[in-house]
Amino acid sequence: MNTAAVLQAFAMVFEPGTLLAMVLASLFGLFVGAVPGLTATMATALLVPVTFFMPPIPAIATIVTATAMAIFSGDVPGCLLRIPGTPASAAYTDEAFAMTRKGQAELALGAGLVFSAVGGLFGTVVLIVAAPALAEFALHFSSFEYFWLVLLGLTCAVFITSEEPLKGVITLFLGLLVACVGLGNPAGFPRFTFGSAEMTGGIGMIAMMIGMFAISEVIRYVVDTSPPAELVVEKVGNVMKGQWELAKKYPLQILRGSALGTAVGALPGAGADIAAWMSYAMSKKLSKEPQKFGTGHVEGIVESGSANNSALAGAWIPALVFGIPGDSITAIVIGVLYMKNMNPGPTLFTTNPQNIYAVFLLFIIANIIMVPLGLLCIKVAKRILKVPRNILMPLILLFCIVGTFAINNSMFEVAVMLVAGIVAYVLEANRFPIAPAILGVVLGGMLEENFITSMIKSSGSLSAFVERPIAAGLAAVTLLVWFVPPVLRALRMRRAAVPA
């Protein structure tokens, strides 16, 4: 580690501008997370037009803090209204609400807060240790390794993270197809531009993301016919009481949740929500008292509450080292990094280590200030939950329009945003997963470029793709993920067919 760079990172982070950005982003993130229907990814998408006008470190600071806060505060409406504030809290919303019914709202909220921070810090430590090591390793990667790595990432997004791999493959293809539009291909040939000047530059990624993550939510809100939920809690007391006892009672669960969360976060396409579901399921499976799960038992909240926050930091590992997003938030972050001339990749760690150290520091600070600010959020939770969403949603819409316009001062991008929002809404309503599409759009160019570069290097021979040992290893893993699940399924079916 380079001391001068670390000091420089401290100077960049502890600058009044950055700190102010973090405080404002915290409040924004806590609010967005606590309002059902507004997600952490949406918070990121809404922040992009603003970060556009900031220096790199404060820009990243706002996103890191806002998302960490939003993933925690998503627990609050889950606990008080039985509606998850963000999808990352959905896994244990019923459990938390059952605790509230039993008069243990304080314990549930406090566990959400404290173990969110603990999980976030755990993920940060893994990020700090793993990312530079991986980056050093990745310095030796050539286009062959990158090709397989991207393919592996896309494969994970489809096979590991979605319930229906076929639908995941389809949205992945759609994303890859969108990435083909424009001049940005190795041949520099305009594809699918329909003679339009705007299309030659490709489909604006940020506009698309704002559409997919914000506009689609606004659409979902206006067609939502379910009656408003009612607050069951009149007063929330001291939420910190009993948390130390929980930490002493469930150390293994905290560790397990954080480790699983970080790993799931680092897998491309799977983010905090999937981390929480998997972790909750694991907690129940390995618990000494699984029969208590679902009746208002805090154990699962402790474990999956730390998992979803650790996933946030985990997702930054592949994003920073390879430019492969670990979740939909980092998919947007990668776009921001390119705009700020901090192109992700292993060289980012060698040429500008101070920037990387600054990102690490931001994560640490964000997860620490989460505790006091989270307490404040719980205190005013009742008021946040009463914010009229029929006023909020049109304001978000206007903000999306203006923010999208601001990126290139182009009305065409606003149209892209609208179309992307409608498409995302229809796809999700029909149970097509969105994450593979996002990954396809973000990684399509990289996949093609590395493929063509490799083909040119090997003068058209495919065997060169598996001649280097690491490339061969990555290829083997990729093919395993493709072929093992169907084979296992076939075996299981045959076994089921044989009468016992």
Added chain:
Amino acid sequence: MKLNDAIFGVLLMLLGAAVLVAIRGYPKIPGQPVGPALFPGIIAAGLCIAGVLLVARGWRMRAAQPWLAWDAWVRSPRHLLALAVLLGSVLFYILAAEKLGFLIVAPLVLGALFLVLRVRPLQAIGIALVATLLVHFAFYKLLRVPLPWGVLKGIAW
């Protein structure tokens, strides 16, 4: 709005076929073993295959999965209207903002949406105006985004 998987399958096959037709004229690039048609070609082929699988699945599940199932909002005029106003207002903004200007179009968009979402009329008008001015100040003045003035060009500040 939920469609049977088979319908999506057919749509995907059509999309794949359209892409395959579009890339037929793409050139070969000297010095590159594969041209710009390869990548979209693979994706299009993939879309066609996935489309066939989806059709097969949708056909198998046609008893359990109707061809078209409307969600509850389709039967609620209020929600239908809200959706129409939402989509219409973004379209209206895209088409009219350059000509009429942000300061005219934005309050109209906000006001229409507020009303259809049942915000009280006076409150709706007030918030629409204040929010427009705030957004204009933040983006036009602070962030220097050239929001269109349109017919108000004469009073631009």
